[in-house]
Amino acid sequence: MPLTPTETKKLLERLGHRPRQSLGQNFLIDPNVVQKQLRLGLLKAGDIVVEVGPGLGTLTEALLEAGADVYAVELDRGLAHYIRQTFVPKYPDTLHLLEADAVLQPLAGLLEAKGTENLQYSVIANLPYAISTPWIAQVLKQPVLPQRLVIMLQKEAADRLVANFGTKSLGPISIVLQAAFKQAGTHAVSRQVFYPIPDVDSCLLVLEQKNTPHRFKKETLSLIQRIFTQRRKQLGNLIRQEKNRTEELAAWVKALEAVGIPLTIRPEGIPLDSWITLDNLFI
Secondary structure, three states: OOOOHHHHHHHHHHHOOOOOHHHOOOEEOOHHHHHHHHHHOOOOOOOEEEEEOOOOOHHHHHHHHOOOEEEEEEOOHHHHHHHHHHOOOOOOOOEEEEEOOOOOOOOOOHHHHHOOOOOOOEEEEEOOHHHHHHHHHHHOOOOOOOOEEEEEEEHHHHHHHOOOOOOOOOOHHHHHHHHHEEEEEEEEEOHHHEEOOOOOOEEEEEEEEOOOOOOOOHHHHHHHHHHHOOOOOOHHHHHHHOOOOHHHHHHHHHHHHHOOOOOOOOHHHOOHHHHHHHHHHOO
């Protein structure tokens, strides 16, 4: 059961812990939101779940009580100690806590513990705002993708992830994510359900792995990143700047022609299926 604002404040005082804005430490205090996360996660007993930044354990405890096998990663040493002392003794077989940076350990040590063969898992997490995009980028590089993600993040960040092609919100992370996952739901979350209250509203974003998720080649990912650094320029002008990559660009131009993309288009105007076709033709 999530703590009330008063209970949360008292617990933090007892722990001698001041929420760190740099780590996005805003603690969930609404039980309805926690239950919503579990429902959206389609959680069943025995499911493997990755959680990022368990904090005071509000979501963690709910996941454990539902019978999940939880792999959690927490950077803050004090909060990791609290989780270890409070919940690990109660759930010694199903709570696996890793004290580490979630961007460096995006799956909380799951792959090291379970391996990759026949592995299925979900992510249900209240992402610290500061790491949401780099964390997702790291998850997308993992050898095994999650079947489902239910992630709480800043509304603006959620909008970027599922941005429509042809809009200014679209970026490299949007392309890579949408090639592998489809949006399965969103749920607006008020800033008032956190302590301390953040400056922005949040969003619960639900993503499901596609039947045939596409994983871009490293070379294509690098090219996407480069051209989006100057996204206002036409694609032809961006390509002409790449003078030191003649062979690579010849393949790129050939691939563009193959899918009928004009060189006058800007990066965000290229549709997803064309990016995937380019990736299959490229290099």
